[in-house]
Amino acid sequence: MNLYEYQGKRLLAGYGIAIPKGEIAITPEQAGEVGNRLGGEQWMVKAQIRSGGRGEGRIEGNQLTSGVHKADSITSIRRFTNDMLGNKLITRQTGTEGASVDRVYIEQALVSGKELSMAMLVDAKVKKVVLLYSDKGGTNIESVAARHPDSIHTLEIDWPQGAPPPQLESMVKNLDLEAALAEKAKQVVNNMYKLFIERDASLVEINPLVVVGDDLVALDAKIAMDENAMFRQQDNQYLEQDNYRLDGRLQASRDGFNYFKLDGNIGCLAVGAGLSMATIDAIKYLGGEPANFLDLPPDSKVSRSRSAIELVLSSDRINSVLINVFGGGIMRCDTIADAILLVNQSSPITVPLIVRLAGTNAALAIRRLRESMPNIILARNMAEAAEQAVALANPIKSDRSEMAGQSPWKSRFKRFVGDRAMKNKKPEHKK
Known part of the structure; x- marks a missing residue:
């Protein structure tokens, strides 16, 4: 079961991983109110569907060529929201049928530096949890990996011991991180692993994970849960969809x-x-x-x-x-x-x-x-x-x-x- 981006970010925040401030909205008026509450001068307006590739998708029925837009005014927040809601977002993962947008996520736009990517999943061949990471992140990461295969690295994690310290040291070197950011990256991996195990996840992906000052912030999140293990997840406030019925x-x-x-x-x-x-x-x-x-x-x-x-x-x-x-x-x-x-x-x-x-x-x-x-x-x-x-x-x-x-x-x-x-x-x- 794939989570919406905002649900995944709630989970990440609960495990100590930094995210931008944001709120969900279901009407253009509500989106404008969220922008005012968040403050700042620029905001990201993100269509919420259970699919990746939203940044390179297109909204059916209007001129929007993406499901993710930067707004520089409350008026533009409302306009983008109005153009998204009730229409279908078509991405490479949804196919030509697309997925209907019934909510958007408004968050503060951050000034970021280096972009990284991390994804944690179970490798059936080695029967371990594996972290795939790269010093490159952002949209179209698949084609980047195809052009630069050496930029993708693997870290095997032995449950329940967690990520081995020597491999974490190797990771921060591959990511070219130093001092405080290196320690932050190690902490992110350990927190991702704790989330992965405790929440019965099948995928935890952060792309991009960006450098903001002396911190690492998750700008996007893709998390999939094991449906067959949901009976163990009694504490599931992160899944509540702001008065929406659960999937x-x-x-x-x-x-x-x-x-x-x-x-x-x-x-x-x-x-x-x-x-x-x-x-x-x-x-x-x-x-x-x-x-x-x-x-x-x-x-x-x-x-x-x-x-x-x-x-x-x-x-x-x-x-x-x-x-x-x-x-x-x-x-x-x-x-x-x-x-x-x-x-x-x-x-x-x-x-x-x-x-x-x-x-x-x-x-x-x-x-x-x-x-x-x-x-x-x-x-x-x-x-x-x-x-x-x-x-x-x-x-x-x-x-x-x-x-x-x-x-x-x-x-x-x-x-x-x-x-x-x-x-x-x-x-x-x-x-």
């Missing part, structure tokens, strides 16, 4: 359920991997397209169920949502019902919501939903739930079927259930 898979990892985004328009939530797959199979068989896979493990926590429901509803592509629950053991149907009611109370659910509940406390949960949310569709079984979800997600197709006096969904679902039963039927043994 879907990150939120799922943090809250303890499985989530994958798909290309359809029917939001799906089911308890257990088997029922989740069966729900998606049913939707596909009936001609629908699921918008996601979400497997909610059996649990009695309303907060986790609420988080999962909010994540499904956060997609702007869904036309209907199907929640399919079979309560058993610690999973109770009233837990899901309470979560639905809390979500609706916080932000009224406007898309058609189809709920199928069976098992523990199903009658209680159905009664609560029927009394509090009369518009909710309570399906009697999985077949009816899938039929309703597909029909409501594709109203034109459904209307045509009704006009023709047909009801293709039920017959197709019966065939689907029959096919699955035959597939799972054990062969009879001949006597």
Whole structure:
């Protein structure tokens, strides 16, 4: 999982690595206010996407030839921000599809000297954490490395001992650093390594790392985290996106359920991997397209169920949502019902919501939903739930079927259930 630049910089600052002062903004007006708060005479306006190469990218739909610009007035901060927000930034890493810019990072522009670059990752061949560093940094570092391969150096780090002092001495010589800056560089490497290990990172890159007076400052940061280890990261304030929802898979990892985004328009939530797959199979068989896979493990926590429901509803592509629950053991149907009611109370659910509940406390949960949310569709079984979800997600197709006096969904679902039963039927043994 790649972090935004500003998230990565928050992490670096937390580990004692110097960064310029900066804040996130989501409107031109807010960007101007940030510039005033930061003070100074020049500022950097940086489009925030989870991709590198922003400085050499281009903004689709206007004349901006980069996702990073220097502004010399509050007015120009607002103008650059306005030209970036809501448009796509196309870089070599995003491809022609680009990535939508929904926030910018405003930071003080610094007068810097020498530019360096450092990147820490795991080398599978040597089975160690490796630091790649160079006395050259900035944009287009890949082509610089191709032209000057001798400028790229490697430092292997033996966990848990950290970077060996002799190799650190060799590093500062290769970087042509002396006195205080040499000690700063060693400290940066050790702090990067501590961050890498403690935060379960898969990549920590600083490019450029620039000389500002007698200090080394990270002007840009690219950090990738191991999604499978996010359950260990309880202290994750650096990930909070200033009132933005967390990335879907990150939120799922943090809250303890499985989530994958798909290309359809029917939001799906089911308890257990088997029922989740069966729900998606049913939707596909009936001609629908699921918008996601979400497997909610059996649990009695309303907060986790609420988080999962909010994540499904956060997609702007869904036309209907199907929640399919079979309560058993610690999973109770009233837990899901309470979560639905809390979500609706916080932000009224406007898309058609189809709920199928069976098992523990199903009658209680159905009664609560029927009394509090009369518009909710309570399906009697999985077949009816899938039929309703597909029909409501594709109203034109459904209307045509009704006009023709047909009801293709039920017959197709019966065939689907029959096919699955035959597939799972054990062969009879001949006597």
